Amino acid sequence: MGDQKGEVVGGLLDSVRDVAGLPECRGICKIMYGNLVRRIKLLSPLFEELKDGRQELGEEELKGLELLKRAFNSAKVVLISVNQGSKLYQAFHWDKVALKFHQVTEQIEEALSQVPYEKFDIPQEVREQIELVHAQFKRAKLKVETGDIQLMMDLNVAQIEGVDPAVLKRLSKKLQLMTINDQNKEGRAIHELAIASGNHGDKIFEMSSLLRKFKDCTHQDSLEFDSDEGERSPLKHRSPVIPDDFRCPISLELMKDPVIVSTGQTYERSSIQKWLAAGHHTCPKTQQTLLQTTLTPNYVLKSLITLWCDSNGVELPKKQGSCQSKKPGRESGAVDCDRTAIDVLLKKLADGKPDQQRAAAGELRLLAKRNADNRICIADAGAIPLLVELLSSSDPRTQEHAVTALLNLSINESNKGKIVNAGAIPDIVDVLKKGSMEARENAAATLFSLSVIDENKVAIGAAGAIPALVSLLDEGSPRGKKDAATAIFNLSIYQGNKARAIKAGIIGPVMGLLRDAGGGMVDEALAILAILANHAEGKAAIGLARPIPILVEVARTGSPRNRENAASVLWSLCSGDLEQLKEAREIGAEDILKELLECGTDRAKRKAGTLLELFQRLDAPSPSSLEQKSDA
Missing domain, CATH: 1.10.220 (Annexin V; domain 1)
Structure with missing residues (x-):
């Protein structure tokens, strides 16, 4: 018991230190963020007393502390997510962010209810402080902060053409997006969000458009400052504002190699290639299906960009080849990830106890979600076969972590082949059929990602995925239904899978989604009907509905x-x-x-x-x- 006490209490103290070391909130829900950090820190004396005391802890005490440890880990994830990623994405999804704070607050309160701190041999003042903090967690309610109400109003107004610059300045200040560095960082976050998932639709472009307004507003302020300062200003010769037509709609940067897609829209070649490699078959700007993925160089626009650069004293963008030649060299530098830490996690996956395997799979899941470099590094280290093996784990949480880690890794095009070659498809389908709801939904998303490669469509259909996807389309959460629908649509591009989908009874659930205008699935339902209507059995089944x-x-x-x-x-x-x-x-x-x-x-x-x-x-x-x- 002594070792278990030390591990649990030590883990709680580490969690408190991690939370205490987090930076001040740079996003929305500032009060909720501050309250959560403050309350967690106030629990620290309890863990210090338990660590230094000689009291042996019974099964009830250890169970309560273990629940609290898990709740703290959930809190860390929420707190870190507010300070990382896209600030504009969080603002557009304020209700979801606030709900996460509310849920983790409830989780900590429930865990504290299971901790029998009256049995602990601790000073009276510490006991009173813990009881006070517990009461604060109990009273904490989900409510909209005044500042966030203003933020929501500004967010709606800021999307209107000719918006008052004062609104843009107030909004950019609230979101900590006032400097060029912060705005460039936000642009990269939006770019990665767009590449990682095509499910955000028009929101990506609303965010990009708003960020462009922030940049133009910042630039205009700089010009006015230069004019006031006259010859004394060291900022006098700033770069001119880049015309919108010269910016890539995905990256918002000046295009160096503009190419045209089949819908007629122009993008930077590297940006649209990443979009296509991530498995998307739509035009990012118009959301229309791309009839073909051929990229045609836009020589006219490239010439105009070159002329504009010459006229404005802007350095011409480097040619595409100069960047590509550097790519092979990145492998030796572990591409910007901690290879030593990844190797430690892989050792736990291979040889650790069940709880160590679960924790290691969870860490890899988060690392693979974070950025492209991690996805390369984790796969190169040999994680994929080990994660595939954990898909058959009897522990639901381990299974969830494993399938979601594979989902995040599959965003990288070369990893798709490695996952399939590791024999993952039957195991992922098994998770889709029998796993927890979260595991089933992430299994559906993984199968969609893998089905981007045509030969995988055949293997996934043959493995029995489609009836399970149809069930998820009927039973899943809104996100799960979307993942199931996109997977079914993509798989049904292969003719043999259309018959499987019809036999599995897909028309009923799809018609239900089509008739439920408020369910947010009309787009997906119509896309599925359109592809199945070209099949004789599909046409007949649709007609009967x-x-x-x-x-x-x-x-x-x-x-x-x-x-x-x-x-x-x-x-x-x-x-x-x-x-x-x-x-x-x-x-x-x-x-x-x-x-x-x-x-x-x-x-x-x-x-x-x-x-x-x-x-x-x-x-x-x-x-x-x-x-x-x-x-x-």
Whole structure:
């Protein structure tokens, strides 16, 4: 028991020191952050007394302290996340950040309720302090801070064109994004967020646009300062503001090698290549599906950028090749990660006790999430086979850590092959079928990531993933449903998987998502229907679900992409099915399609045009009626 006491109490003291050493809050929820740090620090005397005392702790005491230790670890994750990553992302998702503080506060309060500190041999003043802190955790409630209300208001106003610079300055000050260095760091955070996940949609570009306004505002202030200072100012010759058309929409930096994607949008080559390598099949700016991934050099824009650089005394961006030649050399430097620490974690994965394996898998999960260099380093160190082995662990938390670590590692393109070669697909599918809800959802996301490689689509479908994904589509959390939907869509690009999805009963859940406009899954539901409607069995199954009214409504009121997909499904259903065609006409589809023909996307216009031709044929006289008229 003595060793266990030392390990638990020592771990609690380490957690308190880690929290105490965290910097002042540089993001939102400043009061919540400060309160959580202060209260955790106030618990330190209890652990100091237990460490120095000779009292043996029983099973009840150790269990309570172990729960508290886990709660502290959760608190550290939340506190660190507020000071790292994108400040704008946190602001746009304030409610989620606040909820995390509330949840971890509840977790600590529940753990303190399980700690029988009345049994501890500690001074009275320490006992009273602990009781006071416990009471504070009990009373802590989720409430909106006054400053955050102002932040939310400013955030909405700041997205309007011609916004008052005072609003931008107030908002950038609140978010600690006033200096060029902070803004560049934020740009990198948004860039990594965009590359790591395509599920944030338009929010990425709202954040990028707002960051650009912050940068322009900061630059303008600098120019005004230079003008006031005159010849004395050392800042007189600042770089001019980069025109928006010359910035990459992903990185917000001046483009050095602009290329055009199939939607007509232009991006910096390295940025869009990373986006595509991460498994995305959409245009980042428009969210339209890329019909092909060919990148066409934009020579005209490149020439304009070169002229602008010459005219404004800006150093021309270095050519793409000069950066690429340095890449092989990065491996020897462990690419910016602590290889020694990773090797220690791998040793615990391979030879440690179950609790050590669980903790090591959790550490690797966080490291792999943090940045691209870690993902390379962890895979190179040989972690993937060890993590795959832990997928079959009987401990649910270990299983969750292992599958999520593999998900984070799979963001790197070369790691996808290593994961598949380690025999991971059947084990990931097994987790998808039998794991905890968190493990199932992250397994779905991992399968989506791996299915970016075409041959993996076949293997994943053959391993029995699709029925389990359909179940998750029906049972999962909103995030889990999205992960399941994107995985099913991607797998269904392979024809054989379409039949599997239909056999698994996918049409019912998808139609439910389509009809639930408030569920946030209309985009995904329509995309799945559009790809399955091209399959004979899929077309028949969709037709039995009586989808025409909702499809016509989406074609009338939906987003451009959803209107396009709705028109595509309508065309598939109505081609060769007179009853479906008549139903669509009866509820007013014709006028909606005429409007779509005028202002829809190119694909929507094509589908609308062919559908309108089908309607015209309904009015055309049949050959027999023409003969009757001729005889008359």
